[in-house]
C-alpha cells in the first residue's frame with residue numbers, strides 16, 4: 468500500500484484540493500495495508516466486501532485512496548502509449564471534479580463505486596481528454612438507429628434493432644464516443660476546439676480505427692431542455708449533430724442527482740435543495756408538472772466533421 472506521503476504527492480499531482488486530502492488522513496491511517504493491496508491489485512473486487520469493511524459512507528474514502536494510488540500507473544501508461552503531456556494535463560482535474568460533486572451530494576471527499584470504475588478507465592487510457600471534452604479510445608455505437616442521407620442531403624435517422632449494412636452508420640459501427648466532464652460552461656467554441664483535437668488524435672494515433680461518426684449519449688441531450696430553458700449551452704451542444712431518443716432509458720432520477728445533487732433521489736426530493744440556477748428552476752418547473760426526462764443520443768457523421776470544424 469502507498470504511504471501517506473505518496474498519497475499526498477499523487478493527490479497534489481492530480482490537483483486535489485488540500486482540504487479533500489486532509490479530511491481523509493484519519494481514515495487513511497485506519498486502512499489495513501494487506502486488505503488494500505489485495506483489492507487494489509485485483510482486476511475486480513466485491514463491492515459488498517468493501518462496504519462491509521468500511522460501513523456507512525466511509526467506503527467512498529477507500530475508493531478515493533485507490534483512485535489516487537493509481538496515478539503512477541496512469542503516468543506509465545501515457546508514457547508507454549506516447550500520449551502527450553498535454554493530454555495528461557487535460558485529464559488530471561477530472562478526479563477533483565468528481566470530489567466536488569460528491570462533496571455537494573453528501574459532504575464526503577470520496578468516490579462511489581461507479582466512479583471508481585470510471586477512474587480506472589482513465590488510468591488505463593480507455594477515456595482520454597482533449598480540452599473541454601473527453602472520449603473513449605475505442606467504442607462501438609450502441610444507439611438503436613441507422614443513419615441515411617436523402618437525395619437532397621438531409622440526414623435521416625431510423626430506428627433499428629441491429630446493424631444495418633445499407634446505412635451510412637448504425638448500431639455496432641465504430642464511433643468516437645464523447646463525454647462531458649463537469650468542467651464549467653459547455654461553450655460551443657470549446658467543444659469545437661476539443662473536437663478538432665480529438666480528430667487529430669485519431670488520425671495520428673489510431674489510423675486503424677475506422678470510425679464512422681462521433682457520438683454521445685447523455686441526459687443533457689434531451690431536447691426538452693431547449694423548450695424549458697431559453698438560450699443555453701445545452702441547446703448549442705445539441706445542434707452539433709443529429710439527436711435521437713434512447714427509448715426506454717428514463718433519466719428523470721439521474722437528472723435529480725445531476726442537477727440537484729441528490730444521490731438516489733426522485734422528483735419528490737427536489738425541494739431539499741435551493742432552486743438557485745437557471746437549470747434547477749427550469750427542471751423543477753417541468754418536474755412539478757409531471758414531466759419526465761429520457762436519455763438521448765447524438766450522431767455527427769464523419770463526413771460532417773470537416774464542415775463543422777472549419
Ligand SMILES: CC(C)(COP(=O)(O)OP(=O)(O)OC[C@H]1O[C@@H](n2cnc3c(N)ncnc32)[C@H](O)[C@@H]1OP(=O)(O)O)[C@@H](O)C(=O)NCCC(=O)NCCS
Pocket residue numbers: 646647648649650651652653654684685686687698699700701702725726727743744745746747
Ligand atoms: C453539462 C454542463 C457542463 C452544462 O452546463 P452549462 O454549460 O452551464 O449549461 P447551460 O448553459 O445550458 O445552463 C445554464 C444555467 O443552468 C445552470 N446549470 C448548468 N448545469 C447545471 C447542473 N448540472 N446543475 C445545476 N445547475 C446547472 C448554470 O449554472 C446556469 O445557471 P444560471 O442561468 O443561473 O447562470 C453541466 O450541467 C455539467 O457540468 N454537468 C455535469 C457533467 C455531466 O452531467 N455530463 C454529462 C454526463 S452524461
